[in-house]
Amino acid sequence: MNADVLDARALFGAVTAPLVAAPAVLRRRDPPPITPGAVTVTIHRQPLSFAAEPQAAMLDLWRKNRRSPPPDLHWRLTESGILRHCGVLQAAPDGPLVFRRIAEETVRVFGTAWAMEQLGRPNEADPNSEYALQLAAEYDEAIDGGQPVYNHLVIHGLSQPIIYSHMLVGWTSSAGQKALIACIDWPGL
Amino acid sequence: MTSIGEGDLDRMLAGLRTPQRRQASYRPEHDPDRDNMATILALALFVQDALLGAPQKEVERRLNTLRACVAAAKEAGMLTPFVDPTIDGMIEAVKAIHLEQRFTMTFDALQQNPLDLPEAPTPSMVSAGMQAGADDPAMVARVWQAFLGALRASAAG
Numbered sequence: 001m002n003a004d005v006l007d008a009r010a011l012f013g014a015v016t017a018p019l020v021a022a023p024a025v026l027r028r029r030d031p032p033p034i035t036p037g038a039v040t041v042t043i044h045r046q047p048l049s050f051a052a053e054p055q056a057a058m059l060d061l062w063r064k065n066r067r068s069p070p071p072d073l074h075w076r077l078t079e080s081g082i083l084r085h086c087g088v089l090q091a092a093p094d095g096p097l098v099f100r101r102i103a104e105e106t107v108r109v110f111g112t113a114w115a116m117e118q119l120g121r122p123n124e125a126d127p128n129s130e131y132a133l134q135l136a137a138e139y140d141e142a143i144d145g146g147q148p149v150y151n152h153l154v155i156h157g158l159s160q161p162i163i164y165s166h167m168l169v170g171w172t173s174s175a176g177q178k179a180l181i182a183c184i185d186w187p188g189l
Numbered sequence: 190m191t192s193i194g195e196g197d198l199d200r201m202l203a204g205l206r207t208p209q210r211r212q213a214s215y216r217p218e219h220d221p222d223r224d225n226m227a228t229i230l231a232l233a234l235f236v237q238d239a240l241l242g243a244p245q246k247e248v249e250r251r252l253n254t255l256r257a258c259v260a261a262a263k264e265a266g267m268l269t270p271f272v273d274p275t276i277d278g279m280i281e282a283v284k285a286i287h288l289e290q291r292f293t294m295t296f297d298a299l300q301q302n303p304l305d306l307p308e309a310p311t312p313s314m315v316s317a318g319m320q321a322g323a324d325d326p327a328m329v330a331r332v333w334q335a336f337l338g339a340l341r342a343s344a345a346g
Contacts, residue, residue: 116303
């Protein structure tokens with residue numbers, strides 16, 4: 001990746017250019033063109049202690065089972081009422097993260113047709129590719145970093161901005177299977 | 190000439206019996222006398238349960254039985270410590286496979302049926318629900334989703 005640089009002439013404009021006459025030692029990279037309708041997200045990392053329900057419950061469950069997921073995970077999430085807020089992705093060793101479950105909030109934002117198509121497919125195959133790639137880095141950190149990740153996010157490119165938060169918890173098996181649960185909270189739902 | 194009675198024969202053969210068998214500490218079900226059948230069966234049940242992803246406590250019970258049978262076989266001279274590394278390696282490999290099975294099964298249970306995806310009620314449905322006495326639109330959505338799930342399940346037979 002090339003380092004960001006500053007173009008002195010761009011900073012001072014054409015009026016000052018003859019006065020400055022400085023070589024373009026630094027040059028700012030033009031931002032990539034925004035594809036009409038492209039969905040993107042801004043991500044703001046938060047301390048884990050900021051999490052409220054249901055994400056605090058998800059965090060507590062992970063902390064009690066950080067080495068491996070409890071065999072009765074489905075039952076626990078159902079009984080606590082968290083399951084409908086959870087997106088679940090799983091990867092075979094050296095394989096991509098694949099959607100096993102999609103949170104209700106996510107379905108409300110992107111639609112049932114999108115969700116039906118995404119179930120069983122890799123995250124990177126999401127038609128909202130830029131948004132998916134931005135989230136992929138967060139998913140990898142939660143799984144490979146061994147610590148949960150809590151973010152506040154704003155989705156851009158939809159009919160209106162969507163402000164939500166997610167608590168990401170992950171596990172890796174000894175043979176290299178990976179799994180992630182994203183517990184979503186969308187106050188605007 | 191003195192004849193040899195049954196009692197004499199018994200006394201003659203007594204010295205040939207393995208002393209450990211008379212002082213065996215293992216339980217009868219771990220008895221290795223029958224061609225190590227107890228050990229073989231314990232091994233088979235341990236491997237079977239582990240590969241099928243049986244609950245952890247069940248697999249541990251099978252493993253404890255296997256270890257008891259192996260110990261009894263060694264005590265009776267039916268197995269030598271020479272087999273220990275092979276048996277220990279096999280146990281560790283099977284336990285690792287069991288953990289992977291449990292990991293897979295845990296997330297298989299979370300697999301969502303596309304037919305169970307939530308569908309939001311239309312504005313008119315929400316309005317009707319509120320008029321019927323629902324506290325808030327979220328409650329209308331949950332009730333709608335519950336009805337939808339029941340209808341789908343009924344249609345699926």
